[in-house]
Amino acid sequence: MPDLHEPTIAAIATPPGPGGIGIIRISGPESKSILTKLFKPRTKLKQLSSHKLYYGWIVPQENSPPLDEVLAVYMKAPSTYTREDVVEIHCHGSFIILKEILSHIFLAGARPAEQGEFTKRAFLNGRIDLTQAEAVIELLNAKTKEGLDIAVNQLRGNLHSEIEEVRDILVGIKAILEVAIDFPEDDVDIIDPDKRKAEIREKVMPVLQQLILNSDRGQIFREGISIVIIGKPNVGKSSLLNALLKKDRAIVTEIPGTTRDTIEEYLNIHGIPIKIVDTAGIRDAEGAVEKIGIQRSKEKLEEADLVLLVLDSSSPLQQEDYDLHQSIGEKQILIVANKNDISKKESFSVNFPHTPTIPLSAKTTEGIKDLEDAIFEQVTDDMSDWDPGCSSAPNIRHKSSLEKTLLACSRIMRGLEENIPADLLAIELQSSLDSLGDIVGYTTTEDVLDKIFAEFCIGK
Numbered sequence: 001m002p003d004l005h006e007p008t009i010a011a012i013a014t015p016p017g018p019g020g021i022g023i024i025r026i027s028g029p030e031s032k033s034i035l036t037k038l039f040k041p042r043t044k045l046k047q048l049s050s051h052k053l054y055y056g057w058i059v060p061q062e063n064s065p066p067l068d069e070v071l072a073v074y075m076k077a078p079s080t081y082t083r084e085d086v087v088e089i090h091c092h093g094s095f096i097i098l099k100e101i102l103s104h105i106f107l108a109g110a111r112p113a114e115q116g117e118f119t120k121r122a123f124l125n126g127r128i129d130l131t132q133a134e135a136v137i138e139l140l141n142a143k144t145k146e147g148l149d150i151a152v153n154q155l156r157g158n159l160h161s162e163i164e165e166v167r168d169i170l171v172g173i174k175a176i177l178e179v180a181i182d183f184p185e186d187d188v189d190i191i192d193p194d195k196r197k198a199e200i201r202e203k204v205m206p207v208l209q210q211l212i213l214n215s216d217r218g219q220i221f222r223e224g225i226s227i228v229i230i231g232k233p234n235v236g237k238s239s240l241l242n243a244l245l246k247k248d249r250a251i252v253t254e255i256p257g258t259t260r261d262t263i264e265e266y267l268n269i270h271g272i273p274i275k276i277v278d279t280a281g282i283r284d285a286e287g288a289v290e291k292i293g294i295q296r297s298k299e300k301l302e303e304a305d306l307v308l309l310v311l312d313s314s315s316p317l318q319q320e321d322y323d324l325h326q327s328i329g330e331k332q333i334l335i336v337a338n339k340n341d342i343s344k345k346e347s348f349s350v351n352f353p354h355t356p357t358i359p360l361s362a363k364t365t366e367g368i369k370d371l372e373d374a375i376f377e378q379v380t381d382d383m384s385d386w387d388p389g390c391s392s393a394p395n396i397r398h399k400s401s402l403e404k405t406l407l408a409c410s411r412i413m414r415g416l417e418e419n420i421p422a423d424l425l426a427i428e429l430q431s432s433l434d435s436l437g438d439i440v441g442y443t444t445t446e447d448v449l450d451k452i453f454a455e456f457c458i459g460k
């Protein structure tokens, strides 16, 4: 149940800058009385009904001129976002008006909400679990439709219910162990180790393993990847950037050394958010500006998840091309055999037999789709059975707790094998339950919670 002694909080819930409407949100026990102090409905009312939108004015003091014409709603706990009494005031979307009204709300008894505090209250009051609170952040930050699907699924509680199913099985085993602790002479019979092992092996570990796998896959759609285009001067790197972006973003000329600085852009390849960086062509440069540009190209190369090495298939390979290929090291790489609209001088699959090569023309854009498919395949590896729309994809924090749970499960399996005493098994079991509890927020420490909610914006 919500704590009636919690202070009432308020914040502007809509983004800064002018807009059609701007919304102020208030949550806490004083919400309704604050609204009644400031809001004058058009028709006189005895009482504000819950979950009903009223038209009227914000009049901060008796006889003062109205500040704004608004729509206001009072929502009685617990059917609200935070499970506390909540008020929303829909004003005109001017930051000055919003700030002015907010200052009167503070004078009337609310305090400014901290980042994510509304969602934190929803979590603390038990309306959502931690995975759902985190899904709200991901929903707000989603860069592609696929990233959004993952967040919405998590918000609907898909991850929560999978974790709960596993927890139920482990809690059941723990109950049996506790009985066995009380009757040590019959403990093997009570525990029935083969049955417990089968439960963990068939119903717990595969679910944990699948969730861990989904975490890596979801990460790609959620966070995206970074691609860097490198190559000698004039091979067509900027032309490739433009072809992928489907717009003339970077300057293209026949003069080697055209691009001096790195150019960062964003694109969406089959649902994966991608940061793509065009770089200065790498060579032994004389000019100071070009030298700095080349240094930056090398730094960007370090940060990349995937490197597109552009080669000019219309002219013979040079030592510089081999050196560049070498400098990419262990990173994922695709060779772009550009300018294949001109007669071919090189077949790179002979020169670089272990690197996938995509022939294309950045100028005519023929082959660009093949490159997009190759990028997708390269970074999704064997994800053909992955559907971001129906799998719950744990984040890195969840993943590390899942891995801890899985380790604890392996230790329990070994313990059951070796018939170790029930009280020792119970300790391992508690540790696996604690790790699972961290994911949904039962046992999460205060500092982890603070870190999670600090990622929110104010007003959410």
Ligand SMILES: Nc1nc2c(ncn2[C@@H]2O[C@H](COP(=O)(O)OP(=O)(O)OP(=O)(O)O)[C@@H](O)[C@H]2O)c(=O)[nH]1
Binding pocket: 231, 232, 233, 234, 235, 236, 237, 238, 239, 240, 251, 252, 253, 254, 255, 256, 257, 258, 259, 260, 279, 280, 281, 282, 338, 339, 340, 341, 342, 360, 361, 362, 363, 364
């Ligand atoms: N025929 C043909 N010409 C191309 C192709 N791609 C690029 N070019 C030409 O090659 C020249 C260099 O292209 P850029 O895209 O500026 O090459 P870059 O690698 O970015 O060059 P720097 O920025 O100087 O390192 C330009 O004249 C382009 O029109 C292609 O696929 N076919």
Ligand SMILES: [Mg+2]
Binding pocket: 237, 238, 239, 250, 251, 258, 259, 278, 279, 280, 281
């Ligand atoms: Mg360029």
